[in-house]
Amino acid sequence: TDIRKALLELFSSTETEFVSGQAIADHLNCSRTAVWKHMNALKEEGFLVEAVRNKGYRLEQNTDQISENELYLGLKTEVIGQKIVYVEETSSTQLIAQQLLHQDTPEGTLVVTNFQSAGRGRLSRAWLSEPGDNIAMSLILKPKLSMQQFPQLTFLASVSIVAAIKEVVGIEAQIKWPNDIFIAGKKVCGVLTEMVSDPEEVKAVIIGMGINVNQAVFAEDIATIATSLRLESGEKQQRSALIQAILVHFEAFYQQYLTEGFSPIKKYWEAHALQFNKNIKARTLKGVLEGEFKGITDDGVLLLQDAAGEIHHVYSADIEI
Ligand code: BTX
Numbered sequence: 001t002d003i004r005k006a007l008l009e010l011f012s013s014t015e016t017e018f019v020s021g022q023a024i025a026d027h028l029n030c031s032r033t034a035v036w037k038h039m040n041a042l043k044e045e046g047f048l049v050e051a052v053r054n055k056g057y058r059l060e061q062n063t064d065q066i067s068e069n070e071l072y073l074g075l076k077t078e079v080i081g082q083k084i085v086y087v088e089e090t091s092s093t094q095l096i097a098q099q100l101l102h103q104d105t106p107e108g109t110l111v112v113t114n115f116q117s118a119g120r121g122r123l124s125r126a127w128l129s130e131p132g133d134n135i136a137m138s139l140i141l142k143p144k145l146s147m148q149q150f151p152q153l154t155f156l157a158s159v160s161i162v163a164a165i166k167e168v169v170g171i172e173a174q175i176k177w178p179n180d181i182f183i184a185g186k187k188v189c190g191v192l193t194e195m196v197s198d199p200e201e202v203k204a205v206i207i208g209m210g211i212n213v214n215q216a217v218f219a220e221d222i223a224t225i226a227t228s229l230r231l232e233s234g235e236k237q238q239r240s241a242l243i244q245a246i247l248v249h250f251e252a253f254y255q256q257y258l259t260e261g262f263s264p265i266k267k268y269w270e271a272h273a274l275q276f277n278k279n280i281k282a283r284t285l286k287g288v289l290e291g292e293f294k295g296i297t298d299d300g301v302l303l304l305q306d307a308a309g310e311i312h313h314v315y316s317a318d319i320e321i
Helices: 002-013 021-028 032-044 068-072 093-102 152-169 229-233 239-260 263-271
Strands: 049-052 056-059 084-090 110-116 135-141 174-176 180-183 186-197 202-211 279-284 287-296 302-305 311-314 318-320
Touching (some): 002 056, 032 049, 032 056, 068 084, 093 110, 152 174, 152 186, 152 202, 152 229, 263 287, 279 302, 287 311
Parallel strands (some): 084 110
Antiparallel strands (some): 186 202, 287 302, 302 311
């Protein structure tokens, strides 16, 4: 990826000009043959590479930009995403969102990056993402909620993402309790919801969303469990269109949530839940529970019915399917 980064830097500084093979070789400090290989690798990743004898190589500009202007253009929301903060690279968009909260940023502020180098999952697990391929973003909300209602926002984010994937990619994704989105048995997205609160009420919520969009190859340790929208659809996807669709669906669900409460969201969530009414294994700190997945409570607790018919409330677990 270092070579790729250097290549992309070179081409972005030359705009639409051809760059000779020799110039690239000098820039990367490698042979002309190696240049040819690197350019082919870019091509395989979906970049439009033009090679002309005696002129060199030209790279068509990446049309999949996600900086502020691309995202504002044609965005049909009133609050959600009306302020966007784009950074080319960051360790985590959650951290930037936290900083923005100290500056009293408005509800609906969205932090987006092109490369998140140290993304976080739950329980301080890592969220991995290659530069330029994926969506890593954090949405700031300031709802008047009690602590018990707080988990509902994770579910709200999940249903918004499922609806957006359906609309833009045409694929019916599923939600794995509590916060993963799956396609064909593999994880395509994770949601991390964090809050800032005092003992009585929630002051602000930061919803982090990581979506594998155009990444085609995954690190060894997640290669068997991860997938991307591109791998599942067979086509490169436009990140800006997806982000906009998520914001629009989120706003609609959020409005509905604030006026009608959690039940419409819960209905949609359960309709897209992986293994709903089927047998699952829930690995909790106290051991493994097995039974039928009967849905979620208003607090986001998982309901599991064991063979004897007893309903168990699962607050925290990893689900095996
Ligand atoms: P999670 O704890 O449910 O999932 C993390 C686990 O998922 C990892 O331990 C690993 O096994 C696996 N994993 C890591 N990266 C990927 C990937 N790209 N695709 C599939 N599986 C993977 C999920 O946490 C919540 C992730 C939220 C990420 C967003 S991105 C924007 C925001 N900023 C930030 O630092 N986190 C959030």
